[in-house]
Amino acid sequence: MTANNAQIQTPGKYANVNGLKMYYEIHGAGSPLVLIHGGGSTLTTTFGGILPQLAKKHLVIAVELQAHGHSGDRDAPETFEQDADDVAELLKQINIAKADIFGFSNGGQTTMAMAIRHPERVRKLIVASAFYKREGAPAGFWTGFKNPKFSDLPQVYKDEYLKITNNPAALMNMFNKDVQRMLIFKDWPEKEIKSIQSPVLVVIGDQDLPTAEHAVEMYRLFANSRLAIIPGNHGSYMGEAMSSNSGSEVPALFVAIIEEFLAAP
Secondary structure: OOHHHHHHOOOOEEEEEOOEEEEEEEEOOOEEEEEEOOOOOOHHHHHOOOHHHHOOOEEEEEEEOOOOOOOOOOOOOOOHHHHHHHHHHHHHHOOOOOEEEEEEOHHHHHHHHHHHHOHHHEEEEEEEOOOOOHHHOOHHHHHHHHOOOHHHOOHHHHHHHHHHHOOHHHHHHHHHHHHHHHHOOOOOOHHHHHOOOOOEEEEEEOOOOOOHHHHHHHHHHOOOEEEEEEOOOOOHHHOOOOOOOOOOOHHHHHHHHHHHHHHOO
């Protein structure tokens, strides 16, 4: 099967947003909920474990960002700001005036950038396993970006990307752009976090990559927020592709927490 045929047969659609051929899928019906995946990932590797449950009550719009998954690339670095602008433009094109936004890991930073740059498009936010400053992650996390190794990219992410594109050069391009974004990451000003007025659910695993202490700090900075510290590591609480316990009932509990947060006045 060629890469083009693989893309034609996907259930998703494409939109031209800010010069990017952006892939997205729509599932279910109900109130709009945008899903924003993590770095190196796709909508399936990040959200595949819970997307069917979320689609029971929501019109789920699951996106793939610049250089990731089915989406194209542009001759520019990846930035959280540009990702946020791309998602906002997509929502405009598909006539979604306002939506709840759920971002995991790097997608959590994009979610916060959405609320800062496009507050009119945002109802509520779910910011999961993300950080806004460097001390929110262990020192060893940052050291790794000074001497990045392609072998450190989880194999499940490589396999999923190549299943979609059959393009090893594009996979390496994504890896390099993801690394560069983290290599130059600078702390976000607290005033930007405080400026977010939408209700926020901050989510962290008790053995996550970002620290629980940092999640509490973020929770206290947001003007209107709730906090969930859930047993698990980076994404295991939502059945992310790296999760080792496929039989866990925690993802179902997490979906229940999300639904109660989104349904609250």
